[in-house]
Amino acid sequence: MTLRRVNVIILVLLAVAFLIIVQRNLLKFSDFLHKENPDAGVVLPFESELSPDLRLESVRKGEEIPVLITAAEERLGAVVAAMNSVYQNSKANVVFTIVTFNDTVNHLKVWLSKTKLKNIKYKIVLFKTELLNGKISKAPQSPEAANPLTFARFYLPAYIPEAEKAIYLDDDVIVQGDIQELFDTTLKPGHAAAFSDDCDSASSKGIIRGAGNQNNYMGFLDFKKEAIKKLGMRANTCSFNPGVIIANLTEWKNQNITQQLEHWMELNAQQDLYSKTLAESITTPPLLIVFYKRHSTIDPMWHVRHLGTTGAGNRYSPQFVKVAKLLHWNGHYKPWGRTSSFSNVWDKWFIPDPTGKFNPMRRHTGNN
Template sequence: MTLRRVNVVILILLAVAFLIIVQRNLLNLSDFLHKESPDAGMVLPFEAELSLDQVQDMERKGEEIPVLITATEDRLGAVIAAMNSVYQNSKANVVFTIVTMNDTTDHLRMWLSQTKLKNVKHKVIIFNQELLSGKIPKDLKTTETSKPLAFARFYLPLFIPEAEKAIYLDDDIIVQGDIQELFEANLKPGHAAAFSEDCDSASSKGIVRGAGNQNNYIGFLDFKKESIKKLGMRANTCSFNPGVIIANLTEWRNQNITQQLEHWMERNTQEDLYSKTLAESVTTPPLLIVFYKRHSSIDPLWHVRHLGTTGAGNRYSPQFVKAAKLLHWNGHYKPWGRASSFSDVWDKWFIPDPTGKFHPVRRHSD
């Protein structure tokens, strides 16, 4: 009888020991799976059946990051490259608003639907040129920066009515960092927008062909005009580049920023307020007036500029360009053109046009 009891006790102890070993193994397995989660690149067995697109959709859930970009027919390849660089370098839930004209929509939709950008969240909006009626001088030269779409950034709340915050990007840019970092940058209380100061970094040394060093207000506005004098602005104040904008759309609406910009556009048609040496963006002067000392600053690495001007190749090292989070080819020389610095960086993100209408032009193609 005593022997039986001993045997029962031994069996119970063995069973307990077995359960303890099993529990420890399960805990170790759980810890292993936690450390080697999908975020670290491991695909778990139950995820193996999911398609790549489904995994991307899962990764991109969360707060939407609205990004507005404009698309003209002759620069559509630039838009595609910019969007691709944003999308591929971030897992954020980016939603593009593409503002364009009627003659571009079919080409744009085909380019997106037939390439690896087919899963990118986007909406296409046709720009209503009536918005600019009476606000642009009739004799204004038809340059890239004076075409109607250049003024789309003035109407951010109109194009993205549901958002509290948004990013505007020019088309001649490549984003190498995670766009969520830019989106989460803090704006000072009461500021409706953040821009890159033209005195913030090596980018400020850019030379605008035919106009000298335009990194202050006098390079864009005529300080001899009474309307400009009355504003009390200092002519040597650093200007900013509106090719990248972080916009607090709530403040933008509350302060009637769009209406203020339109006011100064109309005043210019009557009084010719822009500097006579102005050689680049005609959209910049109204922004400089409205946002004078009332804007936040963007991290310089998030807007490395003047890659499209002469001498940029000598000014920036390949190491610096690689470290930059956003590159901007503002200036005359575009990376899809015949002469441009670091066009090979842009080429990495360009997706060939399935229709064959757009293709980069290089010297060796002559």
Template sequence: MTLRRVNVIILVLLAVAFLIVVQRNLLNLSDFLHKENSDVGMILPFESELSPDLKLQLVRRGDAIPVVITAVEDRLGAVVAAMNSVYQNSKANVVFTVVTLNDTVSHLKEWLSDIRLKHVKYRIAVFNPDLLSGKISQDPQILEATKPLTFARYYLPAYIPEAEKAIYLDDDVIVQGDIQELFETSLRPGHAAAFSDDCDSASSKGIIRGAGTQNNYLGFLDFKKEAIKTLGMRANTCSFNPGVIVVNLTEWKNQNITQQLEHWMELNTKEDLYSKTLAESIITPPLLIVFYKRHSIVDPMWHVRHLGSTGAGNRYSAQFVKAAKLLHWNGHYKPWGRVSSFSDVWDKWFIDDPTGKFHPVRRHSGDR
């Protein structure tokens, strides 16, 4: 056998060996891709660009962040917009607990089945209005403010008993920051909750029509009543807004916060402890009493409020509103109504009701 023929045979054998190695590597790569994507319907990496919702779902890692929000039937559009803003602006593993009444459940589920929300994790808790029996005033002048779900935040541990920490949000908010940052708000030892003070730089001294200056305890409680005087609280103490709460649920349960709040609710029905200038804030006085000098502070940029109050929201510049991490339209003028400040910001997160029952008044009436 000539040397030339030997060289040819060696080259052929090397080529065969190379092809075998390449084939095995390709088979191993195929098995790897199958295993890596078996839990997401075998979506290959290059296909993720075609599935942005799935991509968002895949990057959500870490422990669950419980967010509690209430859903009143005639305000479901607000709930959906708030949830959408939280979900789209965070990569955190957010799990919503939506507290509602029986007659709202089916409507809520249908709305949340929208393709833009189909990956949102949520569970529905049905509130029992009987919990409030004998605890709230039957004064017809404030019945609107005594809707059962207004008090749902008093019972937070009941909805998520397995959680140690959670966030409560009012429905008339839009979240523009990453909710993970709010969740990481530091609570001092022994504190069951954190709120934004009404004397903070972002929302200080809000003038609310019909209520006067409500940035201190005097705006919410009647300091002439003996039950209030004996507590030794200072009337000029800065109040807080309970539309955004970061909660240490372990401390809440250990300190029997729910029972304390119920005590002051019941006592008010007998002794009328709330300030006569109070405006749509009947859930706030018991919280002010129970958490007097016993609460931590939420960053004011995580609760920029008064956007629904007469003239108050207009004092914010467009640049400030854009920089805010959470916007709250507390007050009479809601962004889905005829008139409110910065309703265009809220519109960005609203998703049309598939049933057609809810619609922003501005759009429906042509007032936009």
């Protein structure tokens, strides 16, 4: 065999070996992509560069974190912003349960499917208003009576029956931390829920006092009524804010919490037990009664409140707001409304409505 022929054979063998190596690497790379996201198909790097929105969405593994939030049509932008902040700031396996009315479902689905929230896990549950028949008095002056969805938190086990633990969030919140940390909040034995106490910080205390001394039970309940007197509760006990709830659903069911809450709703409809001069809330009082000295506490940084009340912008520094894990615009002024403290923070998480129905209102262009 001539030397030239030997060289040709060697070159051919090297070429074959090279092709085999390349093929194996491509197969391994393809297999890796498939394992990372079996539902998304194979997306090569150059395709991602050509299409910036076409990213490999990492599969979220681990235990499911159930998060319940309500969706009223007129506040749908708030719901989307809250969900977006939860999803983008965490790698946890979050599953949203969205409680709403039938006439909002299509609008909500379009908003979720046509935006970057199309990959979230969620289920939509319809709220049946007949649940509240005979349990709330028809008081038009109360915004909570006008929005029955505020009572959805009373029925957590019914909406998330398969879970042992769940998170409830008001729609006017922005989550800046990893929701896994909030979910891992420790509840004491026998406690069905954890809340943020309204006396957990000096700034919080000052803001609430400015709004009407709502940091204790006196602000929510009429202690002149016999039914309240019989409970033996101290009027100056710190109240708590139910805009964020960590619930042990097993304990909730074992203790018949929902039935207890309904009992106090019905009794109030008959005897008018709640304070009318301060808080004007009909959702918080039943919770205060049922969970009196029987609830665990949430880290204050996981529920920085009162951004929707007068003076919040002066009491909280931008630096503090930046490091807060969860911001809550409870109060009259909402970040999608005309005036609000730190609406620029909320704007970062708002996703424009593809249908054009919902648009934040701004009286001023500048934000705190």
